[in-house]
Amino acid sequence: xxxxxxxxALKLANVNGTGSASANGLLMQAIFRMGIPVSGKNLFPSNxxxxxxxxxxxxxxxxxxxxxxxxxxxxxxxxxxxxxDIREVRSGGYAMYDSSWPLDRSLAREDIHFLPVPLAxxxxxxxxxxxxxxxxxxxxxAGALVAALEIDMAxxxxxxxxxxxxxxAMRESNRQALRLGYEYAEQNFNCPLPFRxxxxxxxxxxxxxxxxxxxxxxxxxxGATVAAWYPITPATxxxxxxxxxxxxxxxxxxxxxxxxxxxxxxxxxxxxxxxxGACWNGARAFTSTSGPGISLxxxxxxxxxxxxxxAVVIDVQRVGPxxxxxxxxxxxxxxxxxxxSHGDTKHILLLPANPAECFDFAVKSxxxxxxxxTPVIMLSDxxxxxxxxxxxxxxxxxxxxxxxxxxxxxxxxxxxPKFYRYSDEDENHVAPRSLAGVHEKGAYVTRGSGHxxxxxxxxxxxxxxxxxxxxxxxxxxxxxxxxxxxxxxxxEARFGVITIGGCEPAVEEALxxxxxxxxxxxxxxxxxxxxxxxxxxxxxxxxFCFVVEQNRDAQLRSLLILETCxxxxxxxxxxxxxxxxxxxxxxxxxxxxxxxK
Amino acid sequence: MPSIxxxxxxxxSLQRNQLGLTIRDYEGSMSTLCAxxxxxxxxxxxxxxxxxxxxxxxMLAKMSGIGCSSKxxxxxxxxxxGFNSAHxxxxxxxxxxxxxxxxxxxxxxxxxxxxxxxxxxxxxxAIRRNxxxxxxxxxxxxxGLTKGQFSASADVGSKSKRGEPNQTLPIDPVMLALxxxxxxxxxxFSGDKEQLVPILxxxxxxxxxxxxxxxxxxxxxxxxxxxxxxxxxxxxxxIKATEADFVPPEKPILAAISPSGITAVTMHDGSILHFRxxxxxxxxxxxxxxxxxLLAQQSKGEIVTGLLFVDESVGDLHExxxxxxxPLVHVPHSxxxxxxxxxxxxxxxxx
Ligand SMILES: Cc1ncc(C[n+]2csc(CCOP(=O)(O)OP(=O)(O)O)c2C)c(N)n1
Ligand code: SF4
Ligand SMILES: [Mg+2]
Numbered sequence: 001x002x003x004x005x006x007x008x009a010l011k012l013a014n015v016n017g018t019g020s021a022s023a024n025g026l027l028m029q030a031i032f033r034m035g036i037p038v039s040g041k042n043l044f045p046s047n048x049x050x051x052x053x054x055x056x057x058x059x060x061x062x063x064x065x066x067x068x069x070x071x072x073x074x075x076x077x078x079x080x081x082x083x084x085d086i087r088e089v090r091s092g093g094y095a096m097y098d099s100s101w102p103l104d105r106s107l108a109r110e111d112i113h114f115l116p117v118p119l120a121x122x123x124x125x126x127x128x129x130x131x132x133x134x135x136x137x138x139x140x141x142a143g144a145l146v147a148a149l150e151i152d153m154a155x156x157x158x159x160x161x162x163x164x165x166x167x168x169a170m171r172e173s174n175r176q177a178l179r180l181g182y183e184y185a186e187q188n189f190n191c192p193l194p195f196r197x198x199x200x201x202x203x204x205x206x207x208x209x210x211x212x213x214x215x216x217x218x219x220x221x222x223g224a225t226v227a228a229w230y231p232i233t234p235a236t237x238x239x240x241x242x243x244x245x246x247x248x249x250x251x252x253x254x255x256x257x258x259x260x261x262x263x264x265x266x267x268x269x270x271x272x273x274x275x276x277g278a279c280w281n282g283a284r285a286f287t288s289t290s291g292p293g294i295s296l297x298x299x300x301x302x303x304x305x306x307x308x309x310x311a312v313v314i315d316v317q318r319v320g321p322x323x324x325x326x327x328x329x330x331x332x333x334x335x336x337x338x339x340x341s342h343g344d345t346k347h348i349l350l351l352p353a354n355p356a357e358c359f360d361f362a363v364k365s366x367x368x369x370x371x372x373x374t375p376v377i378m379l380s381d382x383x384x385x386x387x388x389x390x391x392x393x394x395x396x397x398x399x400x401x402x403x404x405x406x407x408x409x410x411x412x413x414x415x416x417p418k419f420y421r422y423s424d425e426d427e428n429h430v431a432p433r434s435l436a437g438v439h440e441k442g443a444y445v446t447r448g449s450g451h452x453x454x455x456x457x458x459x460x461x462x463x464x465x466x467x468x469x470x471x472x473x474x475x476x477x478x479x480x481x482x483x484x485x486x487x488x489x490x491x492e493a494r495f496g497v498i499t500i501g502g503c504e505p506a507v508e509e510a511l512x513x514x515x516x517x518x519x520x521x522x523x524x525x526x527x528x529x530x531x532x533x534x535x536x537x538x539x540x541x542x543x544f545c546f547v548v549e550q551n552r553d554a555q556l557r558s559l560l561i562l563e564t565c566x567x568x569x570x571x572x573x574x575x576x577x578x579x580x581x582x583x584x585x586x587x588x589x590x591x592x593x594x595x596x597k
Numbered sequence: 598m599p600s601i602x603x604x605x606x607x608x609x610s611l612q613r614n615q616l617g618l619t620i621r622d623y624e625g626s627m628s629t630l631c632a633x634x635x636x637x638x639x640x641x642x643x644x645x646x647x648x649x650x651x652x653x654x655x656m657l658a659k660m661s662g663i664g665c666s667s668k669x670x671x672x673x674x675x676x677x678x679g680f681n682s683a684h685x686x687x688x689x690x691x692x693x694x695x696x697x698x699x700x701x702x703x704x705x706x707x708x709x710x711x712x713x714x715x716x717x718x719x720x721x722x723a724i725r726r727n728x729x730x731x732x733x734x735x736x737x738x739x740x741g742l743t744k745g746q747f748s749a750s751a752d753v754g755s756k757s758k759r760g761e762p763n764q765t766l767p768i769d770p771v772m773l774a775l776x777x778x779x780x781x782x783x784x785x786f787s788g789d790k791e792q793l794v795p796i797l798x799x800x801x802x803x804x805x806x807x808x809x810x811x812x813x814x815x816x817x818x819x820x821x822x823x824x825x826x827x828x829x830x831x832x833x834x835x836i837k838a839t840e841a842d843f844v845p846p847e848k849p850i851l852a853a854i855s856p857s858g859i860t861a862v863t864m865h866d867g868s869i870l871h872f873r874x875x876x877x878x879x880x881x882x883x884x885x886x887x888x889x890x891l892l893a894q895q896s897k898g899e900i901v902t903g904l905l906f907v908d909e910s911v912g913d914l915h916e917x918x919x920x921x922x923x924p925l926v927h928v929p930h931s932x933x934x935x936x937x938x939x940x941x942x943x944x945x946x947x948x
Contacts (some may be wrong), residue, residue, distance in 0.1 A: 270688075537933060
């Protein structure tokens with residue numbers, strides 16, 4: 001049981017479409033500004049209005065901010081889910097609810113405390129507009145929580161002032177609602193509760209950002225000029241953010257012209273086609289999508305792979321197959337992306353774990369796509385992409401020069417006796433390319449049909465094989481250029497734990513918990529594919545390793561078995577794939593259960 | 598333009614255009630299509646048109662999908678980049694290529710299978726976006742490359758080589774394009790170079806997406822009696838709606854003269870297009886009347902050819918998006934990246 005300062009979990013149960021997101025975000029942001037490690041997870045339905053939605057906030061002074069599975073405080077604002085929500089409160093915890101209507105007796109629990117606040121009543125008394133009455137209930141419970149948890153009122157007021165600068169009436173209503181809840185709690189409850197907040201300075205140099213915004217910034221800074229997409233949750237906000245940043249930074253002040261072109265394509269087949277067309281012409285172009293879109297892009301990913309055209313694809317993964325659970329998170333596109341398309345294809349994957357890496361890896365995606373003249377897929381997910389994360393401040397090195405790979409200039413071509421597209425490979429097995437419009441001597445026909453190393457059409461077995469063998473070697477070389485794995489070792493480690501992406505906070509917390517129980521384990525997080533040799537070495541160093549990932553079929557484990565020589569029985573799985581972000585408990589239980597066997 | 602007049606050449610292949618290039622400079626590799634294939638005649642018309650408009654070979658981009666027709670970019674202008682892409686996907690690839698580099702001239706070659714079945718949606722959306730490109734459908738009513746299955750342009754009753762009649766309604770790319778706002782719509786016949794060359798030249802000058810549906814008989818799978826896409830059938834049922842005469846921008850004086858019975862349309866690049874309409878009152882700038890006329894002729898079983906419709910008033914993809922005149926691919930990274938201090942400033946908001 002958690003008591004005391006800066007260590008608790010709070011869950012808010014709402015109805016979607018009622019304006020709760022704004023109040024919940026306000027709370028999370030205020031705690032962030034108090035300098036306390038915090039995370040906020042939005043567990044929302046695939047629906048616009050009327051279905052249950054939850055928001056979880058975890059506060060932890062030691063920086064453990066993976067999802068908690070037991071709640072110290074539930075704000076139960078959705079009568080439809082009262083029963084479930086109240087059941088989830090840990091013994092000795094608290095449940096706040098709208099007491100404008102009596103709570104069904106069957107929901108009573110002896111072992112928890114109830115905090116009734118007549119929110120609807122308070123708002124009906126103080127606000128006239130019917131819509132305002134509904135919206136302000138959210139801000140009123142936020143006010144009650146400010147009192148109950150000792151959130152810094154000055155910070156909350158400052159946030160309201162920022163949000164509603166220029167909208168005085170709105171700001172006033174919000175302040176009033178906040179006060180209503182605050183005062184009611186102060187007068188009626190024993191504030192603060194046994195768990196509460198106290199300012200820290202853990203967030204100096206940190207920002208609050210979601211992965212999709214960071215990804216869009218990466219694409220902006222990398223110099224992407226063409227973007228094509230088809231709307232899909234949870235990737236849509238990548239392009240929304242990119243559009244906003246472009247409007248801000250890419251409009252030429254003198255001419256009013258846009259140094260970018262975003263195309264909402266007719267489908268994902270078209271989106272990837274547009275990206276390939278733009279990259280074929282030498283631009284930096286990308287598309288953002290999710291699993292169903294990747295499925296549709298498969299054919300052209302093979303074309304780009306075989307004809308050696310760069311392309312950047314951002315896959316913000318969600319729960320599949322099919323429409324699956326589009327507003328829930330998973331890491332189940334890994335296999336599909338690694339080998340996307342028919343024929344022998346293999347791609348470069350970048351696997352960020354948090355928004356800061358989304359920014360860095362987005363930039364890296366363009367560099368690698370152009371360096372290796374091949375598609376690069378960055379696999380984010382809904383948890384990373386759409387939730388706000390406390391992340392280190394993003395940094396940019398002004399000396400950055402985009403790696404455009406081997407592209408021949410007019411002068412180069414002038415000097416070349418004769419240009420052949422797929423010859424003259426370098427140490428990474430990359431051949432120089434020529435762009436249209438540069439020089440007649442660079443002209444050739446790009447084709448997805450069989451071609452020899454000179455770029456000519458072929459159906460001759462040896463000529464065909466020569467080219468695809470080089471492609472395999474080229475892809476292998478990329479292992480030395482993708483981000484290295486993150487490794488953390490412990491003395492006397494008995495086994496290794498390998499993971500990817502947004503599992504990191506839960507796995508790191510789990511390993512600390514296990515270490516406290518004298519079960520130390522080494523940690524490795526894979527950040528890129530093809531696998532760097534240090535990953536295989538790590539596997540061999542340990543008698544066995546657990547692979548923690550969020551999909552049913554243990555896709556990362558399969559990929560490790562396929563792409564390294566490690567025997568199958570040395571790699572075990574810990575899986576969680578129900579659609580919610582991972583928690584340390586999932587990992588600890590999963591590992592202990594198998595160790596006991 | 599060269600200032601010294603070239604001596605008149607006796608052999609046409611020795612004639613030089615404004616760039617000093619002969620027609621041979623616009624040729625490509627040897628065709629591997631069946632002898633007599635309509636597609637090869639279209640290739641010849643393309644070569645002619647590009648030579649006549651003095652296209653810089655390396656400023657041309659030849660885009661195609663998959664099919665016998667889509668193979669043809671290899672058979673013209675060796676000095677131009679080509680992209681023989683994937684079945685039906687050429688329109689988005691060309692759209693992306695154009696987005697990146699508006700400085701090139703795009704010519705897309707497609708087939709009726711490529712454009713009217715697997716890639717129908719893409720073609721429609723390229724039309725809607727008014728991507729500046731010449732878009733050819735080399736229309737033979739069949740899938741040539743996969744050996745003669747009916748395509749979506751096969752007419753009801755048209756017979757396959759084995760004699761089975763097609764029973765599925767056809768998609769007419771001309772009517773379709775007109776209905777979704779296409780800004781340049783033409784139909785021609787691979788056997789009529791006289792008609793096709795000026796249409797191609799006008800299409801190159803057009804402000805946006807220029808669709809040319811070209812009946813192009815497949816001698817191997819669809820040139821028998823009973824086929825409605827054969828040489829014979831087309832010759833017997835063709836009526837010409839317009840005769841287009843293309844006047845490049847360099848000769849404005851000629852263009853100013855507009856004899857009666859002729860419609861003059863000023864193209865985006867300043868060139869002038871003269872239409873001699875064969876049926877009286879045919880106005881190629883009036884979408885409704887063009888549509889009505891085509892429907893009426895279609896019901897009589899006639900194939901109307903010519904430059905059927907043109908509208909130079911609609912902006913292309915770049916204009917609509919306020920893209921700079923400079924191709925995006927040439928904008929330096931320093932102009933695209935806001936830099937570290939701006940990143941620092943922006944992040945003040947992320948707290
Ligand atoms: C995705 C996919 N499906 C099927 C094919 C097989 N295919 C190749 S060409 C073609 C039809 C081509 O017909 P059309 O575009 O009319 O060209 P034509 O050969 O008649 O000139 C088909 C179905 C393919 N290449 N790709
Ligand atoms: S099969 Fe038909 S379309 Fe293909 S090359 Fe031969 S004649 Fe032309
Ligand atoms: Mg065909």
